Amino acid sequence: MQNNAAHHPMEKYLRMDRMPHIWCSSCGLGTIVNSFMKGIKNAGIDTNKVAVVSGIGCTGRVAGYIKLDSYHTTHGRAIPFASGLKLANRDLTVAVISGDGDLFAIGGNHLIHAARRNVDMNVICVNNFIYGMTGGQNAPTTPLGAYSSTAPYGNYEQPFNLVGVAAAAGASYVARWTALHFHRLTDTIKEMAKKKGFCFLEVVSPCSTVFARKNKGGTGLDILREYKDRSIIDHEADPQKIPLGMNGEIICGVFINEDRPTFWENVQKGIEKRVVKTKNYKVIKNRESVV
Amino acid sequence: MRISDMHGEFFLQGNYACAEAAISAGCRFFGAYPITPASEIAERMSYRLPQLDGVFVQFEDEIASMASILGASWAGVKSMTATSGPGISLMLENIGLGMMMETPCVVVNVQRGSPSTGLPTSWGQSDMMQARWGSHGDYGSIALCPKSPQEYFDLTIKAFNFSEKYRLPVFIMADAVVGHMTEKVVIPPSEELELIERKYTNKKGDQYKPYECCDDEFVPDFAKAGDGHLYHSTGLTHNEKGYPDMSVETHIKLVNRLINKIRDNSEEIILLEKRDIDDADVIVISYGITSRTVIPAIEKAKKKGIKIGYLRLITVWPFPEKLILELSKKVAGFVVAELNMGQVALEVDRCAKYCTTKWLPHPGGGMHSQSEIIKAIEEVAHAK
Numbered sequence: 001m002q003n004n005a006a007h008h009p010m011e012k013y014l015r016m017d018r019m020p021h022i023w024c025s026s027c028g029l030g031t032i033v034n035s036f037m038k039g040i041k042n043a044g045i046d047t048n049k050v051a052v053v054s055g056i057g058c059t060g061r062v063a064g065y066i067k068l069d070s071y072h073t074t075h076g077r078a079i080p081f082a083s084g085l086k087l088a089n090r091d092l093t094v095a096v097i098s099g100d101g102d103l104f105a106i107g108g109n110h111l112i113h114a115a116r117r118n119v120d121m122n123v124i125c126v127n128n129f130i131y132g133m134t135g136g137q138n139a140p141t142t143p144l145g146a147y148s149s150t151a152p153y154g155n156y157e158q159p160f161n162l163v164g165v166a167a168a169a170g171a172s173y174v175a176r177w178t179a180l181h182f183h184r185l186t187d188t189i190k191e192m193a194k195k196k197g198f199c200f201l202e203v204v205s206p207c208s209t210v211f212a213r214k215n216k217g218g219t220g221l222d223i224l225r226e227y228k229d230r231s232i233i234d235h236e237a238d239p240q241k242i243p244l245g246m247n248g249e250i251i252c253g254v255f256i257n258e259d260r261p262t263f264w265e266n267v268q269k270g271i272e273k274r275v276v277k278t279k280n281y282k283v284i285k286n287r288e289s290v291v
Numbered sequence: 292m293r294i295s296d297m298h299g300e301f302f303l304q305g306n307y308a309c310a311e312a313a314i315s316a317g318c319r320f321f322g323a324y325p326i327t328p329a330s331e332i333a334e335r336m337s338y339r340l341p342q343l344d345g346v347f348v349q350f351e352d353e354i355a356s357m358a359s360i361l362g363a364s365w366a367g368v369k370s371m372t373a374t375s376g377p378g379i380s381l382m383l384e385n386i387g388l389g390m391m392m393e394t395p396c397v398v399v400n401v402q403r404g405s406p407s408t409g410l411p412t413s414w415g416q417s418d419m420m421q422a423r424w425g426s427h428g429d430y431g432s433i434a435l436c437p438k439s440p441q442e443y444f445d446l447t448i449k450a451f452n453f454s455e456k457y458r459l460p461v462f463i464m465a466d467a468v469v470g471h472m473t474e475k476v477v478i479p480p481s482e483e484l485e486l487i488e489r490k491y492t493n494k495k496g497d498q499y500k501p502y503e504c505c506d507d508e509f510v511p512d513f514a515k516a517g518d519g520h521l522y523h524s525t526g527l528t529h530n531e532k533g534y535p536d537m538s539v540e541t542h543i544k545l546v547n548r549l550i551n552k553i554r555d556n557s558e559e560i561i562l563l564e565k566r567d568i569d570d571a572d573v574i575v576i577s578y579g580i581t582s583r584t585v586i587p588a589i590e591k592a593k594k595k596g597i598k599i600g601y602l603r604l605i606t607v608w609p610f611p612e613k614l615i616l617e618l619s620k621k622v623a624g625f626v627v628a629e630l631n632m633g634q635v636a637l638e639v640d641r642c643a644k645y646c647t648t649k650w651l652p653h654p655g656g657g658m659h660s661q662s663e664i665i666k667a668i669e670e671v672a673h674a675k
Contacts, residue, residue, distance in 0.1 A: 015523070018534060048519040053362070064523055064535060069516040071365065072525035072535075073358065074388050080322075080355035084362025084370065085516060087346045088320045092366070092517050113351040263348075271341045 013037040013047070015067050022061060026220020028179030028205030032126055033062055035182055036097065039189025050093045050193075053082040055102035058132040058207075062097045076107030079114045082121050090264060093122075093193055100127040100141040104160050108140070115169035115198045117263045122192040122199045125162055127244075128207035136210030143246045147214040161243035162202045167256055172197030174239050174256040178204040178227040181252060188254060197262050204250060215246070303476040305440040305469045306373075309399060310335035311476075312447030313371050315484055318397070319345035320363035320370035322356030324378060327411040328467035329401035332373035357382035360396045361389050365524070367515030369451060373399035375467075376418045377408065379425065386460050387426030388526045390549060393458035393502075393510060395489055397450045400462060401470040402630075404655040414467035415655025416579055417631035422462040423608050429546055431553025433560055434462040434608040436579040440474045446605070452487040453560060457552055458510040464607065466630070468580045489513045496520060502545075503531040509552040553609050562605035563614070571600030573671045574618060576639055577628045578604040581659065585628050588664035595665075597672045607635060615642035622646050624671035628664055630655040647671060 008014065014037070023029050040050055047068060054063035056075035063070035073081045078096045086094040096103075103111050103125045111123065129146065131137040136149040141162065145154045167174045173195055177185045185203060192199040206212065206223035217223055227250065235253040242251035261269075297311065310332050313321070321340055323333035333349065340347040346363070350356040353374050360370035374382065379400050389396060404410025405417045418425075422434040433453050437443035443465055454461040492499050492512035501522040502511050511531075514520040527535040528542045553560065564582075568574055577585045582603045589599050600622070604611065619625070624647035627636035632652040640648040649667050653659055 015534075017532075048521070049517050051516045064525060067521050069518075069521055070523045071362075071392075072523070072527065073361075074384050074526060077354060077358040077385060077388075080350060080358035081362040083348065083350075083355075084320065084322065084359030084364075085366050086362075087348060087359075088363035088366035088368040088370070089515070089517055109351050110355050113355070117348075267341070267346075 010034055010037055013041070013067050015065055018065055021065055023058060024209040026206060026208045026223075027058070028128070028203070029059060029062065029126060031179045031182060032124070032185070032203055032205065033065060035185045036095070036124065036189055037066065039186045040093075040193055042186065043190045043193040045093055045193055049091055050095070051085055053078045053085065053094065053096050055098040055107060057099040057102050058128070059097060059099035059126040060102060076102055076105070077110065078102065079107060079110040079121075079123065083114060083119050086119060086121050087264065090120075095122040095124060095193075097124045097126070099132070100125055100129070100162065101131045101139045104162060104165070105140045112165065112169035115166055115171040115200065118170065118172060118197045118260050120196050120198070120262045120264065122189075122201070124189070124201045124203060126203050126205045127162060128205045128211055130207055130211040132207050132210055136214055141244075143244065146246055149210075149214075159243070161240070163200070163239040163242065163255060166200035167239040170198070170260070171200040171256065172258050172260045173199035173254070175200070175254040176202040176204070177252050178231055178250060179206060180224050180227040180231070184233075184252070191254075195257075197260055204244065298478045298480040301476050301478060302473060303440055304331060304471060304473045305437070305443045305465065306331035306401065306471070307335050308440040308444040308476045309373070309447045309463070309465070310339060311478060312444040313397070313451070314339050314343065315478065315481060316369065316448050316451035316486060318369045318371045318451065319343065320360060320368045321345070321347050322359035322363070322370065322372045323347065323349045324353045324356045324374065325349070326353075326375045326378050328403055328470050329373045329375050329378070329399065331470070332399060332401070353378035353381040354385065357385040357398070361385060361392065361394045364394045364396045365516050369395070369455070371397040371399065373401065375401050375403050375411075376405045376421070379418060379421060383421075383426040387428060387430070389460040390426065390430040391526045392524045393549075394460065395454040395458050396460045397447070397454055398460050398462050399447075400464050402464060402466040410656045412467065413656040414580060415630045416464070416466055416581065417634065417655055419464065419607060419629070419631060419634040422464055430549045431459070431551070432462065432608045433457070433459065433553060433606070434464050435562070436464045436605060436607050437469055438579055438582050438603070439469065440472055440476050442605075443469055444476050444478065448484060448486070449562070452485070455487045455489040456510075457556065458489065458513070459553075462608075464579065466580050491515070492520070500531045501533040502529060504548070509548070509555065557609040560606055560609055561611050563611060564601075564603035564605060566601040567598070568600035568602055568618060570598060572598045572623045573626060573668050574600040574602050574622050575626045575628065575664070575668065576602045576604065576635070578607055578635065581628050581630055584658050584661065585664060588661040589668070591661060592665045592668045595669070597668060599668060604635070610638050610642070612642045615639055616644060619643035619645040623674065624649055626651060626664070626667045626671055628659050629653070630658075647674065
């Protein structure tokens with residue numbers, strides 16, 4: 001069946017023995033996976049030292065298709081799992097790739113605290129405004145008034161502005177792109193892979209199977225055209241003031257890129273205060289016994 | 292003295308003994324969340340781990356602390372968390388993930404009075420079934436019950452060994468009394484400790500299948516993140532490659548292995564203290580702190596001429612089913628004293644096909660009186 005013409009250009013970085021994948025045609029995830037691997041490659045990082053952690057949902061399946069050490073964990077808990085992985089082996093580059101429901105509803109608490117702690121990791125949130133895998137239920141990102149399986153009269157709830165939440169929680173790096181911005185997305189992933197601290201990237205992504213169908217959004221191609229028309233790149237934008245709605249501008253860019261001491265750097269500072277390092281072992285200052 | 296090699300005789304609180312044992316066992320990652328009566332373990336670890344280049348993180352909740360120790364274990368570092376009943380309730384989903392992904396780690400439950408918030412500062416043993424069946428689904432479970440700070444130390448070492456050998460989260464089921472009790476604890480020099488380490492694969496790259504059991508072993512060889520195997524691990528039902536596989540054949544094979552790796556090795560895992568059980572008419576079964584009220588009651592009842600045996604379950608899960616069945620052929624009955632409303636007593640009753648089982652339930656916060664234990668022993672002996 002295989003011939004050279006049919007080779008996928010990224011097959012070195014994908015688990016080709018798991019193809020075909022489960023995602024719908026016109027889903028943004030294929031582009032995002034492609035972009036992620038290209039970004040990692042462009043960053044020049046040894047792929048043996050990159051780990052991906054996902055939660056549950058459509059985006060949760062990313063870990064299963066990427067050819068890296070990858071973990072498909074429980075719903076909402078990818079970030080604490082990744083925190084353990086990263087802090088126990090600081091040589092790893094750890095990325096969390098998961099959906100808006102996973103990271104901001106069930107896992108919201110972990111996201112804000114990992115950002116506050118500034119754990120050195122890259123969180124990529126694929127935002128399709130809905131719970132895709134379970135059949136189109138309301139998400140914390142579903143725009144006010146939009147329809148979903150559990151909002152048959154339109155959504156009553158004010159949605160989260162994801163970049164605003166990440167920025168308010170203290171993320172060192174905050175960006176937003178759509179799945180249409182392939183090259184900018186790739187550059188941002190490359191930049192995040194090299195950057196220390198908690199980096200957050202929102203990728204607005206089409207879901208033609210449930211979100212667009214329930215909201216008369218058209219085909220995958222229609223959605224990408226809409227992204228093209230609605231997107232404005234503004235790196236200077238205040239992440240608090242650029243919520244997404246059913247209509248209106250989609251402000252994209254890298255809004256925050258700061259250097260803040262990471263969790264581990266602060267731990268090291270704290271230890272130096274209390275522990276004197278000698279050649280082979282450590283002795284606590286002014287303290288003979290440890291009990 | 293090297294701090295990592297801290298050894299000698301100490302007057303130590305139980306929870307500190309547990310933390311020191313974890314250090315001695317090589318634990319270098321602790322995911323914490325404060326809760327009475329387990330907080331001293333976290334406090335001690337926050338003090339000790341930074342001295343040893345270990346990692347201590349106080350997370351935002353118990354869900355995160357449990358998930359984090361799984362992640363740390365996959366980085367190749369021995370890891371632990373400690374909590375009490377309410378915290379375990381929050382951890383259970385990720386404990387199930389640990390069972391499914393076969394992740395070595397240790398979970399300490401310093402039990403308090405339950406259900407719900409219950410008696411935060413008092414003791415109980417009412418989470419015993421939670422340690423067996425708490426997370427959804429079928430899986431083998433290991434739970435160890437210390438009765439003293441010394442045993443808390445020893446069993447923490449054992450818990451790490453079992454977790455490394457059988458690749459699963461292992462429970463230490465302590466309670467508020469053992470956790471807060473201060474007694475003599477002997478910490479042996481590190482070279483005298485028997486430590487078991489997980490078996491890492493020799494295979495390179497694609498040759499390695501993360502869930503393939505080679506050479507009739509009951510668990511697959513381990514590979515940590517960053518070693519170039521580029522493997523996948525998931526909480527979904529998975530095949531030997533670690534890939535999701537929704538076929539019933541794969542599911543049957545996997546779930547059976549998760550159960551049988553414990554069941555088939557239960558002889559080695561089950562630790563018991565037995566006294567005079569061979570010619571007893573009545574055997575009193577207890578575990579953890581309860582065993583310390585049972586012993587003096589037995590001594591008193593013996594003076595009344597009753598032949599009494601004493602069986603202490605150091606390992607509660609897996610349960611010594613065969614032993615209870617065999618003993619039930621010889622004795623008039625069992626008396627089971629525990630600080631819950633019959634969780635282990637019902638297990639004894641299930642296995643004791645040929646004799647009676649007398650429960651001594653107590654919801655915790657107090658202890659059994661010696662007179663009620665003696666009365667129960669007499670009832671069983673006279674019913675013979």
